Amino acid sequence: MNTFTYGAALALLVSTPVLAGDLVTPVMEQPVMMADQAPAPAWTGGYVGGNISYGFGSLDANDEAASFLSDEGFSDNLSEPDGVSAALRAGYDWQFGRGVFGLGAEYNFGSYDGDGEGILADSGVEVEIQDMATIFARGGYLVQDNFLAYGLLGYSKAKGEVSLDGDSLSEDLDGVTIGFGGEYMFTQNWTGYAEYSYTDFGDVDNTEGLLEADLQQIKFGVNYRF
Template identity: 50%
Template structure:
């Protein structure tokens, strides 16, 4: 009985002391620092770029319309094929390129422009080349000052590899010069046509990418020839872009 009274007195005494002292001390907890706001970054392929490429181009100057029909008729009458291609200007050249891309998920859309600083050239082929050679003359056909504006759309197979197709509008200068018996003649025309292409681009790092591309341009009928000649151009390109 005495023990119970003593224990009760001790408990009451401790409770009273704690009450006068301000009660039990609450534990102090360290507040966690506020999280920094997350700023959304632009997708990796969104932005502008400048670059260039080395390319191999091969053009064709072809007979068309009434001239193509005439050559076919002459060939049939003589049991030979005269063909339509009268020249194949080709060569290795370089081009400058710039553009801007927008990434949307796995898709990439872009606009760009390219200027070819070189010239594709060759002599005359076919019946006209043979006739000129028979007369002791020669000729040269050139495609130069090729400029293209284009739009492209692509799909990202992974963060670094983009496969794309493009469509654009191309202008170029076509020239023909011939010499026979010491006399020279030349002429030129502006070639205009639609360009289609496919390619793949790979991001080497945040700023640099490399690409391979094939492009075909149909210039259609050459003005001033009454629809008797038409031209086209195919190009294979290997290039690099600096992206910013």
């Protein structure tokens, strides 16, 4: 009887590791840490759109003309054309991670108008900046996947016109445009934007450097992207 008892106990001890080896140890799944993902290139593609703008410019005397007006007690400012206008815009963007680079063009088919200022006040002179066309490059950063903050650099050309008693004289204006803005993507196809730009037309053609002009614009627009 004792021999049987000892034998059974020995067999139980020998088999215990084998039984223990058959037990399935539960595996704890570790949480998967997701690395930051770059946004999908939703901004790559072409677009067409338009904007409404408020513009305010300046026509000023320069060099000898400015000195003469100053000596006579007048400001060098001759006119401040302003007003509300509208433009059409088209372009193409490329997205690289959170960066966006694009090329575009805009045509403003309205005008900004002003009366004479300073020595020209109450003279009946009217000044217009009209038919402004701009080509530009822009670069920006996606603050959010659907919001782009950007800056732009371009070249603009417009027509400046001075009228008095039914007679008018027009000259070409051209210069560098700089600006900044933000564009928000409402859907994959529709975006809205707000933008500020400044154009330095420099010297007015055929005035021997005696006149210069510039223009600032605040724009609100929409684009259809495809």
